[in-house]
Amino acid sequence: MARYKDSVCKLCRREKEKLFLKGQKCFTEKCPIENKNYPPGQHGVSRRTKISEYGIQLREKQKIKRIYGLLETQFRNYFYKANKQKGITGENLVKLLERRLDNVVFRLGFASSRKQARQLIRHRHFSVNNGIVDIPSFIVSPGDIVQIREKSKKLDAIHDSLKRIKDSTYSWLSVDKAALAGTFVEVPERADIPLNANEQLVVELYSK
16 A cells, blocks of 8 residues: 655645644654744745635645545545535545544544554554454444554553543543543534644535
């Protein structure tokens, strides 16, 4: 499977805002966007012309795609699935992305970033309803229990991440730190999802 292997900090600089792709580094002074808040590349600091309507829609699509760590084909497939569902397509899209296992592991606090969550999942450190799942794109359903496998409960990466999260979590998730498990209680409403993006612009872009 193709993967993005370049510096993820460049992606934040391209969008001119923190996408929190690097875990703890994003909360320190080492974050490049703190002192390089301009697009990467030779002409990153040059004067830019006014961005077009298409450009605004494209940037919003790129931002959401990068936040969740997807490639173009993956993201487009999620859009098609969301478009076939009842309700508002943009909201359906975000809800689908939130239900990915790598995102749920990240939201539960078992990983410091979605990228780290994907790596842990691929290395078979997690189970869903007592069954091993090593596919980051696995869609979690209400009532599913995501648990760290017994042999993986001493991993420093997981415990370091848990130390950084607050006691309170997202309303649609329930975390049991003692058991190193979490429950996906329900599909969240769009208003509850902390995503600073306008998914309607993505709908407009793909509707052209």
